[in-house]
Amino acid sequence: MLQAAFYEFLQTKNECELLGVKGDKEAFLASEVALYCGKKSYVLPDLRANYGDDLLSFHEEMVELLRVLYAFYHDASSKKILISPLRTLLTPLPKVELFSTLTLAFGMRLHLERFREQMFYWGYLAVDVVQGKGEISIRGDIIDIFPPNSDYALRISLFDDEVESIRFFECESQKSLKDELEEWLLFPALFALDESRYALMQRRIETLKSDSFTKDIHSLGLWVLGESGDVYTERFKTYLSMDAVDECNEIALFDEEGVKKLRLLPSLSTPKAYREIAPSNIKTFIELHQKKKITLLAKNEVLLRMVDLDALHVKWIQSERIVNIMSADEVILSLNKPLSKQKRKRVRIVLDELKNGDYVVHENYGIGIFKGLTQVSVLGATKDFVLIEYLGDDKLLLPVENLHVIDRYIGESGGLVSVDRLGKGSFQKLKAKTKERLLEIASEIIAIAAKREMVEGLNIAIENEELQAFQADAGFMYTEDQKRVIDEILVDFKSGKMMDRLLSGDVGFGKTEVAMNAIFATVQKGFQALLIAPTTLLCAQHFKSLSHRFAKYNIKVAQLDRFTTAAQKQLILKELKSGALQVCVGTHSLFDVELFNPALVVVDEEHKFGVKQKEKLKNFRENVHILSMSATPIPRSLNMALSSIKQYSQLLTPPSDREDVRTFVKEYDEKVIKEAILREMRRGGQIFFVHNRIATIEAKRKELLSMMPNLRILTLHSEISASVTEKEMLRFEEKAYDLLLSTSIIESGIHIPNVNTIMIDAADHFGMADLHQLRGRVGRSKRQGFCYFLVKEKESLSESAKKRLIALESNSYLGSGSILAYHDLEIRGGGNLVGEAQSGHLKNIGYALYLRMLEDAINALMGKTPVASREVDMKLSISAFISDSYIAEDRVRLELYRRLSRCGSIHEVLEIEEEMLDRFGKMDVPTKQFLQLIEIKILATQHHIVLVSNYGQMITLKYEDEKKQTLQSRSRDDDDVIDTVLHYLRNPS
Structure with a gap:
């Protein structure tokens, strides 16, 4: 209803400068309507922090908040609108005076000490190696800095005190990109303060009542803005959406005074002419409503092809908007899909996570060492290959279109890995032995299936x-x-x-x-x-x-x-x-x-x-x-x-209303513990308290009871029998207890939606993966989850423990760590399904290949030849590769090569092509030709072709049954050769 109501509102009124909505999802929907109606829309994140909370727990929201506010303030347009979730509106937000910038330009003079001092007041953190937004590292005449308004970090080279070059660089490789920038507008990491303002805010922080782990401007800055903070609802003409009016009751608990002011604001009316639509079959829907005025929105023509709509016979607007509404005589329908953080799936074993020196398994040649991408030119045609090193310095060049034949080597943890020798046949013998055992497993699986078939x-x-x-x-x-x-x-x-x-x-x-x-x-x-x-x-x-x-x-x-x-x-x-x-x-x-x-x-x-x-x-x-x-x-x-x-x-998709888990690092303090427990109990919830030493767990129970004598505590650990544990856990789930005090036995397998606060005692003694797992025990319902990492004395913590905890608190660690955790889960999941894992076989050939061979064994016993096993030998002398001028990062190109090599249909290639256009813009010739090469490979596989080659204009296609087909292109140019092959494969008759 929000899109329909806001669309009608914008058709008749224009005085709305600020729209308050329920949350992130509603803010996105409203923003799409505003943009479609010609407004410049600025969306604030849903900042659900309470007064005095540690803002490091809201790191991503803070970066986004400051980025959006800067852009909004510096937009002189009269058609701009700010859209904000309600909880954000209740927070003091910085005024325009805290958003100064500094222009860094080639050839300018930069006083290094003055610059260092200014960046300190602007909230940049000094580090050895810059890895995240808001960090700075000054090494002699090199300055690395990562501004929050940039996707890349900046590297500034000085000659004496003159700026000699400004380049982007990648945090992962720490390598500069080739192109130099003429200038860059540098944005504060937090607020643009000077020395006196910084000192004033620091004094206010010292008197602020907060139990934050760190007490500085990064952790508590918003709460001490004073006269530099603003109440936006008083400054801008503000309306509330209908869902925001409903949300007021929910948030009154956090800020009753603030909600009273919000309730006085006008709200959008219920829509009269328009309603929202979500057709499952777009083609059928358009046919049903063809008499109405239909406006189709699509980012590009590829989306029209994907839903089988002819761009020439459908009126469409090239637009990125997502608006889906309909009236009695008009339909506005979008083919675009929202980019959801949760839905962005990573490839199963992500090659861009591979580093030079990692082990990989080639399905024919065995275990080798991954040595990255390399480009080779043969007879005037340039292509990308993956270089794999084997025993005795032997090297294998693997064409990127065949990347699916290698996998990361996953063996037994901690085991030594022995690299195979190219061409000795020993790996083939290991594979043959493994195949025998796999045939036994496969026949057992098939026997059950065969009985059911009858x-x-x-x-x-x-x-x-x-x-x-x-x-x-x-x-x-x-x-x-x-x-x-x-x-x-x-x-x-x-x-x-x-x-x-x-x-x-x-x-x-x-x-x-x-x-x-x-x-x-x-x-x-x-x-x-x-x-x-x-x-x-x-x-x-x-x-x-x-x-x-x-x-x-x-x-x-x-x-x-x-x-x-x-x-x-x-x-x-x-x-x-x-x-x-x-x-x-x-x-x-x-x-x-x-x-x-x-x-x-x-x-x-x-x-x-x-x-x-x-x-x-x-x-x-x-x-x-x-x-x-x-x-x-x-x-x-x-x-x-x-x-x-x-x-x-x-x-694969979490429920849309699933909340994330807010994480806080706190010094062990009775007040903190009591407050967290009472907050959870006030909303009818329960608490996990992890104390990982059986010897002292009883003393911990007494300590908790001394703080809160009426607290109903259940204590469990591994020395308590399974039957007692099971019985007591049932009672806990039935709310007979308020708090479960246990060792880390709750780390996996427990799902109690009513528990949404977890406290981990001596959190500095746990590994990052364990803390991540424990945190995952809460936040499993529609309620906000809270996780407290408790440490004894922050001063006595090692630097690495501090960094680990603060990284978890600000959620910046997400990435390769979660991928590794996913791999572990996959291995366990696979082992569970196949039965007892054959450790010897696994060690010899690696986990991924072991599973692929099981697939082949099952298919062989069922008399099926999997399509993927029919390899096409591609010998077209055309320059086809994802060029580094189109995508500079090797790891991103590798990921795309991997995904394209796994494509089994033209539709999958089109999906990736659409994504590439979205992420990187218009393709250059070699990149476009590589996608066409993949298309040729897929079509050739479907037509049982095993070889596609050319010599100049003469093109040869060889079939499985040895039959050959000769084609001739108009010229020996790459595009003519490709067009000729594709035309034949699409119309082979």
Whole structure:
């Protein structure tokens, strides 16, 4: 409703200078409408800091806030509008006087000491090596500085006191880029203060009541702005959106006085003519509304091609806007997709994370050492290759279009890696041995699948209206992933075959909701469904969810686990046998029950069941639909391997209303602990308190009780028996306790949405990955999560511990660390699915290749040849590479090469082409030709062609059956050769 309401408002009124909305998502939607209507829109981030909070925990928001305010202040346009989430409006924001700039220009004189001092007052942090925004390093006549308003850091070279050159440089490699800048407008890292103003703010900080770990302008600057701070709602003509008016009640808890002022502001009216639209099939939608005035918005023509719309026959505006609204006589529809931070998926094993000297595995030549990209010219044609070094200084040049044949080497952790020798055949022998074992594993998997193939599937066809009504009761919008997976399950149900689908997705991404749709469809057709979980805690969680969702539909749900009484158990078994009970949630005891007419078994975390239980599950698999759920990601190659005999779905998108986890580093202090616990309890929540020493955990319990005598504390650690732990955790989940005091046993596998504050005692004794894992235990619901890293004395901390904690606090560490964590999860996930990992084989050939070979073994046993195994030998003498003038960074080019080499369809290439245009602008000739080369490779594979080569104008295509096709291009120019090959492959008849 926001886009429709704001669009109508802007058509009639123009006096709005500031629009207050609920949060980030609403700010983006409003901004798109403003931009479409010709306004200059400036969007502030959702800064949810309370007075006195440490602003390092809001590092990204602070950088964005200052960047946007600077741009807004320095825009002289009368058509500008500031859009802000409500919580940001309640914060004192800096006035224009704190946004001075300094122009750095080639040839100017720079007094180094004066400059150093000015940058200190402007909030730049002096470091040895510049790696993040707001840092500066001065080394003799070289100044490295990373301004917040730049995507790259700057390197300024001085000759005496004169600026000799200004260049960008990459923090990862610390190498300067070639192009020199004439000048650069330098922006403050925080506020543009002088000595006196800085001293005044520092004095105010010393008297400010705050328990921040660090007490400086970076941590507490906004709270001491004084007369340099501004109340924006008093200065600009301000309106509130409807959702912002609703949000006022939610935020009154944080700032009652501020909310009183907000409630006096005018709000947007409910839209009368327009409404918002979200068509699933754009082509059909346009055909249905073709009599209306239709405006299509698309960034480029590639998007029109992707939805199969002819650019010549559709009226479209080249625009990046995302506005989707409709009235009785007009449609405004966007083909662009929002760039969501969460949805930007990284490639599974990201080659740009590889550094020179890392180990890789080539599927034919074995383990070698990665030596980066190199460019080679042969017969006038230039191409990029990856250089891999083998034993005895042997080198292999791998064409970048075949990058998919290598993977990062993942073996056993801590094991020594031995590099293979090129051309000796020893690696092929290792592969042959591994293949034998993999064939055994594959035949076992196929045997189960074959039995199921012979059984006719139970047909479950539910009416759409019924399911839509059930989904509407969820109380939240499903993610696109959830909708897709539910559709996949419903197709399986109607296929006449038995479903065996694996659903993987992080905790809280909505797997249970998907399972409930499947269970609902099953029960509505008169069948029974079971949900089996490995622990009573998980079982209780599922029972609670199912009972709540199915109560409205009179669907009977029971729970069967070790805490069910004998009398209850007897009744449940009887009702399952007679069919009186439709849904039962339980642990492994459900494997032995007799059912009246079962159709679906949902198994959560299957890999956590024992061998005997897995055997029983195999018997189940022969005559009912199976949906297995796992919180561990499944490796891509294993997914491919299982796809022919087992369906696989992933939930990769977190719910849109999922909050992030605010992280604070605090000195251990009773006041801090008490305040954090009371804040969580005031909103009806519970707390995790991690104390990682069993010897002193009881003393810690007494200490907490001395602070808060009425606090209900549950203490758990590894020396307490599993049955007691399980029973007590259930009681904790039922809110019998306020706080769980435990060792780091809660690090994985616990999902209690009501716990949204975690405190980690002696956090400086944990590794970064452990702290990241522990922090992930909270913030799993719609509530804001809070994480407190408690340290004894900040003065006694080592520099590395300080840096580690502050990096976690400001969230700047995200990147390669999370990718490594993902790799670990993949390995565990793969091991769980394949069975007991063969450590010897894994060490010899690496994990990724091991899984790829399992895929081949399964395909071989099923008589299928995977498309990917038919390699095309590309010998076209054309210059085709992603040029370094188009994308300067090797690591980014490698990532794109990797992704393009894995493309299996033209559509995937178009998606990457569209992304490249978006990120890097118009392509140069060699880059465009490389994408066409990939297109040729894909089409040739589809037509069973094994060789594409040319000599001048003569082009030869060789097929698998040795048949040859000769073509002749108009000239020997690259573009003519490419056009000729593509024309033939697109129209081979």
